[in-house]
Amino acid sequence: MTADRTDPVVTTPCGAVRGRREHGVAVFRGIPYAAPPFGPRRFRPPVPPAPWDGVRDAGSFGPTAPKPPYSEIFARYLSDPVVPGDDCLNLNVWTPEPDPGARLPVLVWLHGGALTRGSSAVPVYDGRGFARDGVVLVSVNYRLGVEGYGLFPDAPANLGLRDQLAALHWVHESIEAFGGDPGRITLAGQSAGAISVGALIASPRARGLFRRAVLQSGPPEALDRDKVRRMVRRMAARLKVPATAEAFAAVDRELLLRTQAEAGRFGGPVLGGPAFGIVVDGDLVPRDPLQALVEGDAARDAGLLMGWTRDEYRLWLVPGGLMEHVDRLGPVALAGAMARCRCGHEVVRGYRALHPGAGTAEIVGQMVTDHLLRRPLHRLADARPGSSYVYEFAWPSRLPGLGACHGLELGFVFDTGDAPESRRLAGEGAPQELADVLHAAWVRFVTDGDPGWQPWDGTHPVRVFGDGPPHTVHGPRDAELALWTAGAAPGQSPPAPDGSRAAELRATVRRLRRLSGVRGR
Template sequence: MSDDSDPLGRAPVGRAPLVRTRFGALRGSLKHGVASFLGVPYAKAPVGPLRFRAPEPVEPWEGVREARAFGATAPKRPYAPPLDALLPDPDVEGEDCLNLNVWAPWEKSAAEGRPVMVWIHGGSLVHGSSSVPVYDGAAFARDGVVLVSLNYRLGIEGFGVFPDAPANLGLRDQLAALAWVRENIAAFGGDPERVTVFGESAGAICIAALLASPLAKGLFRRAVIQSGAPVALPGDRARRTTEAIAAHLGVEATARALTHIPVERLLDAQTEVTGKGTPLTGGHSFQIVVDGELLPRDPAVALSGGGASADVDLLMGTNTEEYRLWFVPGRLTERLSRLALRAALWKTKVPRRTARVYRANRPRETPGELLGALATDKLLRMPLNRLADARTAGPGSTYVYEFGWRSPVLGLGACHALELGFVFGTLDRPETTALTGPDAPRELADAMHAAWVRFAATGDPGWRAWDATRPVMTFGPGAPTLVESPRDDELRAWDG
């Protein structure tokens, strides 16, 4: 190794970055002091006989593998209009979709033992990928973090429930990627003992399941849950979507039968069966399943009362108006009648006393907005508050945030997914401004991004940990502010 080489034995600084993993050498790209390695395989391509099987380790390669372009995305279809314009979802062709990306600071000084953050994308378990431009990891790397993002199997190939195949294959992919990180991240300057997993929406739900899984023990030290909650279904209920898709195709609901269905035909059937519902209004969807092995118990139960992952530091929160991403584009906030609201509250088993409290606090809101606020809190905010309460006696610290800056785009307000460009520091990206508009406050983004970096580095994002006063760091509107027990009367109304 020459004198101008990197302390870890990588390529000399200033040249195309080169690292040596246990599977082989990788050549990446270097820009403004940040090295990126894209499309790195962490498991074999899930095709042919491996299509509905647990991920298998990637084969080592000879020579140097180029890692300068994003790898294949998992089979999926784009979001339906108008969400397709708000949530860009690139599609990269290829079969080798079990791949990940690494962004790392590339300098000779302080090159070892950096905190590592592993991003698990959302998308209702049927959309999304690590190549979404909003998820660019350069800002994290510039701030001293080794950032990893990964792809995992989606839809029926990742979360179908069969009698002849393992359940939760998409979660098993994530476990395989985390195992890869533990074995290889030191080559990029990361500390395998300082790994933080973070994710949003379905990615956050996956992280809650990983927190509850005995198979994930030791793979990460901290976790961030953004706009997702601990939830999973028993096998018989989760299987219904798989059975509906198989019936649409006219085949048995088995992995053996679906292995022979072409990908495009399978996606057509999947879209037809699941395309009419939303995370808030229901309908056929893919869910994580309590399978007795990877996930022995419902994660909400497993994580409560000082249970699973009680020693893991946890940062979690929601956006104030999550529902508006699904309600506003279809004008449900305007069209829903009072009669339809009453029917929806009865169907979703919202107590009358709870609805009365929300209605009293929101006298000017439409029935659709009232339903959205109730649904947001029932599905997201209330479960996370309960989880925070259940962890107060454990050794791991818990921090709670709320993102409240309102986007002017289409009147979406502080909707689901809006915080992503703030967390990643990618407000300049046109794919981010599609949701935020061009004038999102950079100071707020800087503060939120810095809090995530501090949490990964130290376990403390910069405000008081959760206790009996229920402190919540609110990011907008305005400057970040710590608020104790915000809208507590509404949360207490759910508990009678």
């Protein structure tokens, strides 16, 4: 859209930007919050962008971070636009009106994509619905994959997370000029974005930069450093270079992306394997984020909205026919799930008893979902009763087999169900009335900290959004989650398998990865 003299202009610390008026709100896209992370700044912490003279056009999305494309299987369901260019540390702002006196609540959005894909340019994340309803929406690009989360002896860890922290500082310093209130910032994300939110809640360096947080289908966590190092070493072996940031910085960007995709080919939420992720670094992430939030006093005053979809695992297992493959593998798949979840046969027997009609793939999927998402989010809510609100998204996609899968709630939260990219997951005919109530709940939480249902307490209230009116169910997952702590101290995981058993289960997982042949998300 071409700019004209009636379009809004806002002055930021580095210079003025000209946005656009669209759908009754003001939109500013591609505003740099840090300098391009390439050349001498590659694999280095973010630094402020260079100031500019005149008025910078902010009518189009800025460059996206380097990333490999989704496999053909997942690209049918997930949109991931690519905008070329080096200036990828940028953000977008949707606001009802850029009036410094408005003091409106602010929602800062961190996209998902396993920390290897995704961007703020995904149409599902269009912020006009939030701006229409009185919330300033900011969406952020950050470094991905080996550029953002590689672990090297000669570079800082968690560069993508450091980018997000730099963006939060920018928002805190600049958002008033766009009509936002720097004292009413909510940090939100889904999947890898929610994992990032959890790390920032727990980080002492992010204190005071936001007031509330939303974690959608992603818990606070830190990956084992050796798991990330294995990814880097795999890439280094394929590239025939040392596993150092200096060596990787000299590699052609496209070759680096192809190598990254190949090295992570058989990883994924269900199968595990080497991956990129947030690690404890003694600085930005001084300790495991979940432990810090459960046991310490990290961000005790932050209100939390968090939850999951009923059938998270179906996005990981249905594309490519892996669901049927897992069902055929039967005991092999169950052994792999035990290895992935570090649990014993008693957990599998318990799930079988609670879900007598379920197939192997459903049992495996629910076990992995509970292990990765519901257990840690329950622990977090238990540690913060009275200020935590928990939901479950249970509306099933119109597309065969997907159910209420991972990521399906996004088009409803943003009220962007009319976008073709939302229909990739939801299918045709998604109910607008569900979008109305879910989006309104998020707006209420961002505005005053109460999404409209009972906060977490000993009865474990969970707000269920599915077919029909939203309703509260108490302890809907308690029976399954109790299986994991049987015989363990309160709040602790069950004991890990002994050495020989663990080795056997790891071998089973490796076999399952080879048999599946499906690229992970």
